[in-house]
Amino acid sequence: MNRAIASLCLSPMLLIQTQSAHAEDFVPDGVNVTYGNYLTVVSGRSADYTNLRLGITWDWKKHFYQSDSMLLSSYFELAASSWKSNLTANDNPSPDGKDKATAISFSPVLRMAFMPNASFHPFIDLGVGAAYLSEKDLEKEKKSPINMGGNWQFEIRAMMGVEFGSEQQFELSYGWYHYSNAGLHSLNESIDFHVVTLGYNW
Template structure:
């Protein structure tokens, strides 16, 4: 699996032609997130990260991490008596880099683009155009403890089919997440 992920990273051009020192950490991480979407859309996201790669010599970035995340999203729309729901399964490679410290706690940004499958193409009054979507994210994370086990994050996430269908209204979410390593 590690060779597959390194090949994926190379294919996206994150490393490019440069040689990179790569260290693999087999530390599992779980994340629970509350999602607030447009209008009356809200949800819950459960994510699992089985492995994280630490790169020490990435071009333009230097020291950064890459993790692979699998997630299940449960979206809800409207009032309790008329709820409409949707489930999204996603797989995303995510690049993470520390850029600051706040009261001695490391602060990171993250960026990722992954793939998602929806169980319903129509949701929240929109025809999303396809069951297949892309999951884009941009986030800020802070480690909460010195053992690097607990983390708090805020993320902007966007789901769309990237124009693979003539209909592509997309869905936007603002997430707050708590994650822990074990």
């Protein structure tokens, strides 16, 4: 986790360095929309959240590694998410937990794309970033809420997908998002989503 924190601290500096050389690089390179649902990772916890997310991306424009079979690159994403609980009064949701929350996040993401010279190619995305949540306590069944411990959280993702189109301008992916504070606060109950993302790059 110390390495994750260090990479998170360094990523804005890397973004500034790479963007400062060309003013046009401040223009986003892509946009994506995501739909997700609460993923039960903690046993015995009953919650039901929908996650709607809009993101914009900037390519780092540098490749860490490239061969005929694999391309290793990176991008940065700024996103806004809206979480809404689907529990009803019959579920007896926790009175101290909020049924809605907003998250603003920024994350550097590492992409491993395979068969880069094909008309479409699969990829894996791995990222660790920061997120600010509008609420600290999220509703679930029973009396106590999901206590996130604080507004600032880490956002961790692992996604698998495919790029396609005449210039690989479209992408479709499925995977996992995790939010927790990594022990920065005394309480750290975390929340997870499984999501589907559709993206367009220009």
